[in-house]
Each structure stands twice: as C-alpha cells, then as structure tokens.
Amino acid sequence: MSYKKNTAHVVMAFVLSVFAIQVAAQPGRGNAQPAPSAFQSASTSKADALVPLPVNANGEIISNSPNIPAPVVTKHSITVKGQVINYTATTGYLQLRNEDGKPKANIFFTAYTKDGVANKNKRPITYTFNGGPGSSSVWLHMGIMGPKRVLFADNGDLLPPPYSYVDNEYTWLDKTDLVFIDPVGTGYSRAVTGENEKQFYGYVEDIQSMGEAIRLYSTKYERWNSPKFLAGESYGTTRASGLSDYLQSKYKFYLNGIVLISSILNMQTARFDIGNDLPYPLFLPTYTATSWYHKKLPADLQSKPLKTVLKEVEDFALQEYNIALMKGSDLTSAEYETIVNKLSRYTGLSKDYIRQTNLRINIQKYDKELRRNEGLTVGRLDSRYTGRDYNDVGDQPEFDPSNDGTISGPYSAALNHYVRAELKFKNDLSYEILGGRVSPWNYNNVQNRYLNVAEDLRKAMSRNPYLKVWVLCGYYDLATPYFAAEYTFSTMGLRPEQRKNVNFTYYEAGHMLYVHKPSLVQTKKDADKMYDDVLREINAAPAK
Incomplete structure (x- = not known):
C-alpha cells in the first residue's frame, strides 16, 4: 500500500504532545546540541x-x-x-x-x-x-x-x-x-x-x-x-x-x-502523560483491531472485514474524538455521552469503564481490562497473545504475554546455539x-x-x-x-x-x-x- 495523506491529520498538529516508548526527556536543562563524534579510525596500520x-x-x-x-x-x-x-x-x-x-x-x-x-x-x-x-x-x-x-x-x-x-x-x-x-x-x-x-x-x-x-x-x-x-x-x-x-x-x-x-x-505520539492527549486517538484503531480479533466488538462490527472497521474508527479518531479531547471540560453532557458510546462501541469496553477513564484509555489499562472478566490480559507487542496474572485486580498486566511469555526464550536459545x-x-x-x-x-x-x-x-x-x-x-x-x-x-x-x-x-x-x-x-x-x-x-x- 502506498503512502497516504489524510488532510484531517492536520487537526492533530494542535494537540499538546509528548513522548516515547520507554522514555521521556528530562526537564530542567537547556537543549544540548549533539557533540562531534569522538570516534575515528586509527591509521591503517x-x-x-x-x-x-x-x-x-x-x-x-x-x-x-x-x-x-x-x-x-x-x-x-x-x-x-x-x-x-x-x-x-x-x-x-x-x-x-x-x-x-x-x-x-x-x-x-x-x-x-x-x-x-x-x-x-x-x-x-x-x-x-x-x-x-x-x-x-x-x-x-x-x-x-x-x-x-x-x-x-x-x-x-x-x-x-x-x-x-x-x-x-x-x-x-x-x-x-x-x-x-x-x-x-x-x-x-x-x-x-x-x-x-x-x-x-x-x-x-x-x-x-x-x-x-x-x-x-x-x-x-x-x-x-x-x-x-x-x-x-x-x-x-x-x-x-x-x-x-x-x-x-x-x-x-x-x-x-x-x-x-x-x-x-x-x-x-506514544506517551500517556497527563496533559498530552495525542496518543489516545492514535492508539484507538489498534484497540479496535485487538477487540475485533478477540471478538469483543458489537455484532455488526464483528461481522465486517477488519480494514473496513478500521477505516470507520480512523475517521472517528481524527475528527469527533480528537475534537472532544481538545475541548476537554467544555464538552456538553450530550457530547460527552456520544463519545462514551462510540468509544465503548469501538473498544468493547463498558460505558462505565470509559467514563471512569474520562475518555482516555491508556495502553496498560486497555491490556488489563479487555478480557479481565475471563482472567486474561492481552499483549503489548502483539495484542493477539493473552496472559494470566496472579490475580485480576489492578490497572495493568504483570508482564507482556507477547514478549516474556512468548518470544524471548526461543530467540535466546536459537542465537546462543547458532553463533x-x-x-x-x-x-x-x-x-x-x-x-x-x-x-x-x-x-x-x-x-x-x-x-x-x-x-x-x-x-x-x-x-x-x-x-x-x-x-x-x-x-x-x-x-x-x-x-x-x-x-x-x-x-x-x-x-x-x-x-x-x-x-x-x-x-x-x-x-x-x-x-x-x-x-x-x-x-x-x-x-x-x-x-x-x-x-x-x-x-x-x-x-x-
């Protein structure tokens, strides 16, 4: 599939933004410029x-x-x-x-x-x-x-x-x-x-x-x-x-x-910090794909091809959902409930839970909540995988079943023997x-x-x-x-x-x-x- 340009993405540029996959920049000091490389080859000899x-x-x-x-x-x-x-x-x-x-x-x-x-x-x-x-x-x-x-x-x-x-x-x-x-x-x-x-x-x-x-x-x-x-x-x-x-x-x-x-x-795009609403609409389509895979969506969505469902969710994420997050506490009660209903529809999570998150579902909460009633969590690296924690309380999984529970052992054994x-x-x-x-x-x-x-x-x-x-x-x-x-x-x-x-x-x-x-x-x-x-x-x- 070739590169695609969606003009609605422009709206997202106004959202306050932060993060990284494992890190945030440390506050408090001025911007340091990259230093010249200290590494050079010695002479050929x-x-x-x-x-x-x-x-x-x-x-x-x-x-x-x-x-x-x-x-x-x-x-x-x-x-x-x-x-x-x-x-x-x-x-x-x-x-x-x-x-x-x-x-x-x-x-x-x-x-x-x-x-x-x-x-x-x-x-x-x-x-x-x-x-x-x-x-x-x-x-x-x-x-x-x-x-x-x-x-x-x-x-x-x-x-x-x-x-x-x-x-x-x-x-x-x-x-x-x-x-x-x-x-x-x-x-x-x-x-x-x-x-x-x-x-x-x-x-x-x-x-x-x-x-x-x-x-x-x-x-x-x-x-x-x-x-x-x-x-x-x-x-x-x-x-x-x-x-x-x-x-x-x-x-x-x-x-x-x-x-x-x-x-x-x-x-x-990937740091769920207070004050940064950018990740929520960007993660939503993957939440939907995951819920579709685990058969947690309403019947009408569950019966459609994944890509058809995702197109609908992407449009909602860029427009209604993004605008609602930007409006924050200025949302009317009716607008708020509309977003609650659609987020529940597109994630399979309960409306009460969506309200408890204040319309903001971060990845760890989603991974723990989607199949909590079955005593299962879903993976972060690959959300098709499921795991089982010590108990079913808490707001995040104990481990990533798609990493610690799946791939690490086989790759470690293979590399150490093969080399x-x-x-x-x-x-x-x-x-x-x-x-x-x-x-x-x-x-x-x-x-x-x-x-x-x-x-x-x-x-x-x-x-x-x-x-x-x-x-x-x-x-x-x-x-x-x-x-x-x-x-x-x-x-x-x-x-x-x-x-x-x-x-x-x-x-x-x-x-x-x-x-x-x-x-x-x-x-x-x-x-x-x-x-x-x-x-x-x-x-x-x-x-x-």
Whole structure:
C-alpha cells in the first residue's frame, strides 16, 4: 500500500504532545546540541593490526579486550525460491577508537555476503539493528532477514522448549548482503576495559557509535559504492532515521533506502502523560483491531472485514474524538455521552469503564481490562497473545504475554546455539538479547521536550532525492501503532516529490510481525519489490 495523506491529520498538529516508548526527556536543562563524534579510525596500520585476542581457559573470546581478533569466516548455502545461494558468514568485532587510536569499544557484527558476485558496486548491502534501547539485533537477524529463522507455529503460537530454528526460505539474502550490528551493551558488544559503557548510552552517543561502526564496515569491506540500506525495528527505526541524516552530514555517506519496521519516530505520539492527549486517538484503531480479533466488538462490527472497521474508527479518531479531547471540560453532557458510546462501541469496553477513564484509555489499562472478566490480559507487542496474572485486580498486566511469555526464550536459545555451533564464534560472555544493561538512556539533546527524529529523516530526504523509505506496520502492534506512524509522516512536512518516496505496508500481525507466518511470507514479497525498484532506478539513471 502506498503512502497516504489524510488532510484531517492536520487537526492533530494542535494537540499538546509528548513522548516515547520507554522514555521521556528530562526537564530542567537547556537543549544540548549533539557533540562531534569522538570516534575515528586509527591509521591503517593501527586499525588493521590484529593481535591474538586474550581468551579464557576454554579458548573463548574475552570481548572487552583492547585488541581485536581476525573475524571468524564460515561458508554456507541456502535455497531461496528454488535458487541455491552460496554465501559467506563473517562474525567479529568492529573496534571504535578515538582520534589518538585508543580503543573505546568493540561492536559485534554478523555479516552475510553472497558468493560469486563479480561487481559489489551493483550488490545492495543492508545494515540492520533492533531497538529497545537495549536490544540486540537477534530479532531481525533470526526472525525475518537472516538465513536462519526461529521456528513458531504458522499463526505465531509458541512451540514447546527446547525450541528450534530452520533455514529461512524467506531470507532477504537473495536480494541484499546483510550486516547485523549490536550496539554497545547489547549482544556481545562491550566497551573495552577501563572505558565507561555509559558514554555510549544515549540518543546522540548511540548515533555516533553506530554511525562509526557502519562507516568502518563499509570501509574495511569496500562497500562504499554499493547500494546502501538501513533497516531497523522499533527504537531501531528511531536510530535509522537519525542515522540517515548523521551519515550523510558527517561522512557524506548517502543511502538508497531505509526500512522502518514497527516505526516510532515522533516519541510524543506514544506517551500517556497527563496533559498530552495525542496518543489516545492514535492508539484507538489498534484497540479496535485487538477487540475485533478477540471478538469483543458489537455484532455488526464483528461481522465486517477488519480494514473496513478500521477505516470507520480512523475517521472517528481524527475528527469527533480528537475534537472532544481538545475541548476537554467544555464538552456538553450530550457530547460527552456520544463519545462514551462510540468509544465503548469501538473498544468493547463498558460505558462505565470509559467514563471512569474520562475518555482516555491508556495502553496498560486497555491490556488489563479487555478480557479481565475471563482472567486474561492481552499483549503489548502483539495484542493477539493473552496472559494470566496472579490475580485480576489492578490497572495493568504483570508482564507482556507477547514478549516474556512468548518470544524471548526461543530467540535466546536459537542465537546462543547458532553463533557458536554453526558460525564458530566462541565467546564466554552472555549474549545480551534484550535487557536493562543500557539503562538509563541519555536524552540530553532534547531537554524539556520529547525526541522527534522525523525531522532528521525529512532533512535526509531533502538532501537525497533518491532516498526511499519503507514503513512496515502491524495492525496488532500496541507498542508502535500503525496510525501513529501514519500521523508522523503526514505531519513531518514532506514535499509532494518526497511523499512519493514513502511506502506503507500493513500486516495482520503485531510488533514482531514475522512471527506470523502469512505476514513473514508477504514481507518477503514486499522486500523483493523494494530492492528491485531501487535497483531499477539506479540502472535507469543516465550514464555520466
């Protein structure tokens, strides 16, 4: 589905706004400007000098050493759409150093490159990462893009442990080389001994270190002249959008495309703070989709296709509901009751409960309330999943059944076995899948306001008219709702020629849309089209 512009979104621009997915900017200090990057390559002789890396008694790598080893290289093959693809897997570290050549951090990466490519200048390369902040790249690596994928039931249901993974026939490797990068504090990436990891834990700091890692890989492996893409999920879309401008501005490193999976660029769209009414209408369509899935809507809505129902709800959210929230206590009793009735109709929650929320249902309350009478909660990352708390009181779930109760175990088991057993990379560290190691995250660059990287992406698209943006949305994603992503792109000030470079696609899945087999299959088709379209444009350009 192509980018769509809804003029009614303009109304939303007047709403007071705040937030982020896990964070709010800290008040009280002036706006800090991003500092120049402290990370530079040492001279060729220093940067490329490889010395034996210290190992433990079992011969396993100690990854916070100031010395980096030669990467581990293995050979593999996979069949995609009937074609056998031979490829090389490379695992190792990219070392960040200051201008004096002093090591600062070791960034772990896993790269897959197709063998037998005569001209790398025509072979796309995609730099990939997840979000959090605090997440490794395992989810995109072994969920959707890489040559192996974690095995779930086709509908996304969890299979019993010890879990397993299989060849990923839907890998993107037939279209692009892939580099999965773990930010410092995630995966096996660490600051070197004597360096404080907190210097990497922040929006600006992360953009600088990840930007340097991408530049280093592109330089060492001679990929500057390849068609270049970034792909991120969740906060990784925040990172990718920030990097789009940073890479172009600092290194003159121009991209061909950005893939935003479960997008969150304007953090003000997802924080349920008092005084910020923006998230309520933006989350409402996903509440409706969830209630439709769990069969909690009135019969007339329940009998309609999901997309038909969502169109009706989107119109209500942008107009009546949005205006009602803006009017606040100036609403008449009749107007108030009209909104109560419609919110109850579109969520399946009782009218009494809607009144108790004062027309403002936040995500945690919704997740707890929808199926409370059955003793069930619904998931945040994927609202198709249900969980069961210790008891049925309280206003929020004890845990996210679509995360802690479903996906974490299989991905952790798969990655830890696969990297050691098949990629032959031995390490004694715990692979940090997703955790609080990087907390707290520094947002000093946005004091007294919330992070909005949509402007960084807009600037990158303005300077690079060939930059394509693909936004992938799951209807059951309550972490980064699709309607909030649409709002962000509708209000970021794109010119008509730039809007043509944005494409939205939608899936009946959640935040990790690839655990749903039909969505995984469709995503592969959509990815093929994106890469083919970009390469077609490159090849059609007049020769100089």
